[in-house]
Amino acid sequence: MSGSNGRRPPLVADRRYGAPPARKTTPAKAKSGGGGGRPPAPRRRKKRDPLSALVAWVFGLVWGIFRFVWRIVWGIGWRIAASVGLVVGLSSYYFYSQLPEVSQLVDGRARGSVTMLDRDGKVFAWRGETFGGMITSDSVSDHLRDAVVATEDRRFYGHFGISPRGIASAIKINLSEGRGPLEGNGGSTITQQVAKLLCLGVTYDPKQWKSEAEYEADCRRGGIWRKVKEVPFAFAMEAKYSKAEILTIYFNRAYLGAGARGFEAAAQRYFGKSANVVNAAEAAMLAGLLKAPSYYAPTANLERARDRANVIIGLMEEQGYLTRAEADKARRNPAQLSEAAQSRSGGFFADWVMESGPTFLTKDTTEDVIIRTTLDQRLQKAAESALADVFATKVSAGSKAQAAVVVMSADGAVRAMVGGRKVEAAGAFNRATQALRQTGSAFKPFIYAAAMDLGYSPADFVDDSPLTVMVKGSGPWTPANYDREFRGLVTLTTALKQSLNIPAVRITEAVGRDKVRQVATEFGIKSDLAAGPALALGVSEATLLEMTGAYAGILNGGSAVRPYGLLELKLQGDDQPLIGQEGGIGERVISEKAARLLTYMMTQVIESGTGTRARIPGWEAAGKTGTTQAARDAWFVGFTAEYVAGVWMGYDDNTPLKGVTGGGLPAEIWHEVMLRVHEGLVPRPLEKIVPEPRLPPRTSSDVRTDPVPQDTGDWQAAPVPQDTGDWQAAPVPQDTGDWMAAPRPPSAGEKIVRDVLGIFGGGRN
Structure with missing residues (x-):
């Protein structure tokens, strides 16, 4: 207990938790006179390197600047980010509140579509944007x-x-x-x-x-x-x-x-x-x-x-x-x-149907529309392939000549349409329906239709001799045949099958231009027909669809047809159509007898005339060739008992064709088209009337088809010859049966408004 003076040390925490480690103490200085140790030497301060100090200072400066900039960037950045986030969030919420139900978003079209079905109910074309329904x-x-x-x-x-x-x-x-x-x-x-x-x-x-x-x-x-x-x-x-x-x-x-x-x-x-x-x-x-x-x-x-x-x-x-x-x-x-x-067929036909229907239900429709049409896809492919084959094998490579084909039934139902050599995008120029071209000699059947309707016979005679017509205000006009030759007295059948121009002019003047114009117009030729004597040579214009429809009127027995492709139009999902068929057989234009007589005459064109290349083995066919001045247009239009078909060939810019007449390539195209169209069909004869043959007149003067008095410059003002009286009332000579002397209606005296100078050839084919 020494050192404590007999007292207990105070109770401290050390006793409970253990004494803390002893502190290291420095020995006390020895008292003077005592025996302590040497005092420690004083600590020497280490001298600092100037370079290290500089580096430390620079580092501190850079770090300070970085911290300062970071504080500014962070202070601005988080505020910008917060603002952007707020804007994005608010914008997203705005769009979220505006978004409708999914069912209202599936059809993104502003307009409806048109789906076209062929005659068998199969889809062949679409127009507009189609929507197949929600999936x-x-x-x-x-x-x-x-x-x-x-x-x-x-x-x-x-x-x-x-x-x-x-x-x-x-x-x-x-x-x-x-x-x-x-x-x-x-x-x-x-x-x-x-x-x-x-x-x-x-x-x-x-x-x-x-x-x-x-x-x-x-x-x-x-x-x-x-x-x-x-x-x-x-x-x-x-x-x-x-x-x-x-x-x-x-x-x-x-x-x-x-x-x-x-x-x-x-x-x-x-x-x-x-x-x-x-x-x-x-x-x-x-x-x-x-x-x-x-x-x-x-x-x-x-x-x-x-x-x-x-x-x-x-x-x-x-x-x-x-x-x-x-x-x-x-x-x-x-x-x-x-x-x-795959077929991509019927594009031109679809365009035509779209044009023929009401705009608010076709081009501008806001509904989905279904149109049932007259198209026959087999016939369409036949027409397309036939045209392509002829151009591939018989037309020089690189030629830019164009062609068009129309096939229809006798009632005007269009079964196939090719508006150009190549299948083009929707809305392309359709040469079958939009190209107005001179018809050439393909117009002549309307002349003879008028004659047959007035009682003429295919066996009657007409004078194929030089003719000059004095055209008021223009002077003399002298038509010529294609070969520049004259054949004298020929029957009307011969005149048509050989496509003679002078007889066509004489018959036109005999029956009256008004009558010819009336027949052509009522058969469906819509353009303004020529008023002068050159009307007979086909100087007027028409589309291929019009010409084919007009020939369909001859096939069906003399009634006009309105070509049509639309059978019915209805909204998708509806049972009742909104529009039905518009077109078909109309009013009678010529008598059925006249149509059957004309049909016979046109069969001879193919049998032994200018259209022999159009013959179809096993089938009886009738038709007419046509070539315009300088061969700018070449035509062949004809029919069998089943179908009517028309072919046009030419250049879009009116460049003359080289070595092409209606009896050439167009007739061959027509032949190829009709050959394929009639595959699998049983041949049927045409309804026609074969006329009784007649003896030729004794002299050409007995053929009274030339209404042009040669002693005046204005034939329209020429008086009726006084030495014979009214020739229309003259009796038929009994020894010849010459119909040309039979009573006939007068030729019309209408005004001539078209300058026909320079039209001398017209066209034989």
């Missing part, structure tokens, strides 16, 4: 859904509307290919593409945009600002709709070429089946259209579409949607177009 992403083929996601947005199920990785990748690709960062690949997700299809919620307003095309172009416009606006809209869509619903909108609104809006319409258009049942190869081809619909449309270039489909199949395999075996099978069995899509 959902759950109901479509799994292959189609997988193909679209693999092609357009492989991360679709993992993002919330935008894909930063996709945008960065697209910018990298664009820059590597020398484009601007947002030019070309945009890195858009499917959601962003749907936002663009919806035009960011902006609806079409005719007052704001001149056309739908301008509106859609504005919707598709790229650029930074457009991308910025897509972001909140995409966020809103992701918040409003499920992924399946976003795909549903995409599947229904995407344009996929050839007028197809949505995958259902495209699947029906290209493959004739629903999008719900397309296989892997078909799905890949449909998905490939999203990149460039018109360019990759299989109806435009099937091989190019298949190459694109193979790329899609590769992506599907790479991403695990297809096994190696499934991908190889899809490549070995590429998608095949349906018969309707």
